[in-house]
Amino acid sequence: MSEVIKLKTRDAIDSNYKWNVDKMYKDSEQWEEDFSILKSKAPEMQRFSGKLGTAEDLLSFLESNVEIERLLDKLLVYAHLRGDEDTGNAKFQVLKNKIDAYGAEVSSFTAFFIPELLLLPEGAVDQSISKLPALKLYEFYLSDIISQKNHTLNAEGEKLLASVSDCLNAPGNIFGMLTNADMTFPCIKDEKGNEIELTEGNYSNFIKSKERRVRKDAFETLFSTYKGFSNTLTASLTSSIKNFIFYAKTRNYSSALESSLKPNNIPVEVYQNVVHTINNNLSSLHKYVSLKKKLLGLDEIHMYDLYVPIVEAEQDHIEYQDAVKIALNGIKPLGEEYLNIFKEGINEGWVDVFQNKGKRSGAYSWGCYDSMPYVLLNYNYELNDVSTLAHEMGHSIHSYYARKTQPYIYSGYELFCAEVASITNECLLIDYLIKNETDKKKRLFLINQQLEGIRTTVFRQCMFAEFEKITHEKIEQGIPLSPEDLCAIYHDLNVKYFGEEMVVDEGIDMEWSRIPHFYNDFYVYQYTTGFAAANSFSKMIVEEGESAVERYIGFLKSGGSDYPINILKKAGVDMSSPKPLEDTIKRFDELLGMLEKEI
Missing domain, CATH: 1.20.140.70 (Oligopeptidase f, N-terminal domain)
Known part of the structure; x- marks a missing residue:
């Protein structure tokens, strides 16, 4: 035994x-x-x-x-x-x-x-x-x-x-209780024929299954369950949107979108620019879908085929000390000072590394002006854990620089900038790994991993942002939205984003109903902008060297001493222009070219 x-x-x-x-x-x-x-x-x-x-x-x-x-x-x-x-x-x-x-x-x-x-x-x-x-x-x-x-x-x-904030937050709380506590899913059969109860937790594994029947069953079971609650989920989402519109009107904003962006001095045009630029470059995503269909050997590519890896590579067992070395090699272009701060963090006790009984799951960076910028990990010896270490240390070193340089009131930074430092580390790391990997299968795996990162963080989050824009504008115009309306809007967006070769299955029409971020209005576009800014920084750092590093460290040191758009612009990334997003699409196209060449 x-x-x-x-x-x-x-x-x-x-x-x-x-x-x-x-x-x-x-x-x-x-x-x-x-x-x-x-x-x-x-x-x-x-x-x-x-x-x-x-x-x-x-x-x-x-x-x-x-x-x-x-x-x-x-x-x-x-x-x-x-x-x-x-x-x-x-x-x-x-x-x-x-x-x-x-x-x-x-x-x-x-x-x-x-x-x-x-x-x-x-x-x-x-x-x-x-x-x-x-x-x-x-x-x-x-x-x-x-x-x-x-x-x-x-x-x-x-x-x-x-005093009414609790009431205004009620739709999000209702959504959370319904989807986390009350909703249950039927069983499906796994690859070995075992009956397994589907959950939100194990769905992410099933949708990546090499066996198509399994991922199709998981997809259809999940979304048919959500469809059974479509009236309740429509009521909760549209109520949340109406509450946000009420809040915006009460505060004398011209729209809900303006009320979300203006407090951080972000022009509404920045949001519109994100949607417009990605829409103009959807042919790159269509090409990826077409290539994925070909590499998976499918007659038709369905929505439930999107997450299955193109290449299966054997996962290396990576000890934590080796993970630190790999991360340091990946971020080497950031210079000696940055690397020394990273090492200091590892040696001085910033990081809580391994799982233990009762420890919170996931990973984060947190601290305050009078503490270290701590990192919580649940290290599991995989390459993804190396990336998580680089990501969270990116947050912590951002906080370290800001707190060392700025007085307390400017030592924090807005969400628009928050993911930039962490993703810059990730971009540098994956670029290093791709360039230095000699095993063809592993190299293909890494290329596909970054393609998937851009697909899910840039294209997918922008599609979410466009869905938010459409639904808020319709309700602001007094147009009521039924379950059928929401599903039709979401279906049409999927058709547009994924292109002619994708079979847009009916189940995906309900995906809007399981996205918790929709209850935090106009939040998700910042994933797209954060990735684009990080990609621009990593590109400049690799290509220009010391001068770009100096500007980037200046960004980290700025904390919240100015508005996010201004802080990024001073460092050389203008998020009011389409260039950072266009550069990200260029990187996506480069990776597609590598994939085609390697196969």
Whole structure:
């Protein structure tokens, strides 16, 4: 009888492979001391209400607020990291719950700030900055708030909008409960003929199955189940869209799209440019579909054939130390300073490497101004884990540079920039692996892996973005959308994106109903822009060397000190133009050419 291999407990993991969270607080008692300080200081912030008119009081509020926010961040990060390393540890779950609950209270103590700042006479803030040079540090932060004056309600209105936030979020919560908790799927037969209950979790494996019957059964079973709930799912999605439109109108925006983009000073034209540029280059995706059909030896290519690998390559077992070396070789073009920071992170305890019993799944980068930029992994010795390490360290080194260079208020960065550093590392790594792989099968596997990355992150996410644009515009025009309407819109988009050779199966018409990102309006296009910006950076870094690296490090150091479009533009990537997206399509075409040549 074979031995059952069990996950190690947290205590059994070598400390060399665990993050050094003790550097923040040596124990829970020390954390509790800081929590007591926060609880005593945070309520005192209310003393500034009605007193923002003088330069001295405004500065005092801002400096006190930074002190409170930094302390809150540190307490929050520690509690969550400890909670995630072992979700079964009740002590740390208590810490998480305490700080999460108090965090909301802290926000209420300073809720007066923005409405009162906007009530000050025009030019009053500029006068305060001129009078008190120490306020100069906060100039961009304050001007950004003031720029939103036309979209900010009075204190009573803001309080009312905050009080209905739970109601406005209800459609997304209903969607989550329905699809995660209440919906179940029938069984299908796997490759060996075993009856297996289909789940959202194992669907991703079945849809990649080498046996066509299995992936077809999984596809049809999944989407026929969703179709059985089409009326409920339509009601939840259209209600979410209506809520977002209500929010946009209440804040005096001309459209829901503008209300999503304008707070970060991103022109609506950027979104439209993404959709337009990808639409103009769909012939590249059509070529990929045609080539995939040929390489898989199919008479017809269906939607359920999209995820099956063109090439099966034997997966190498990669020890973690070797993964670090491979990642370092991949990102070598970023220069000695960047590589040394990466090594420092590995050696100083940024990374929590291996799975253990109770550890949160997945991977992330997280930290705060007063901590290391920690990385959670669940390393499993595969090439994909090497890519995940490079990706998450890209986030962490972005945070490292921003926190070292910027004051606290500008040390974060917006979502529009957030994925750029991580994907730049991935692009450099895959380029290195493709160039240095001598085994033909493995090289083909790597080429196909990057093609799939661009297909799913650039083309597919743009199709989602176009679906959002169409549905929001129709509802804004007062046109109701039925399940049949949503399915027809989604079907037509699939026909357009995948081209004539693709058989667009009826099941795919329901795919809109299982995309959780649609409940976070106009979010997904940033995957497309993030990949395009990262591809541009990696290309410049490889081709231009030191000068491009210097501009790129400048981008990392900028944090949130300017608007995302401006930060990227200064570093040499203009996301208001189609060029970054066009360059990404060129890379896609290059990879297609490599694939055709190698086969």
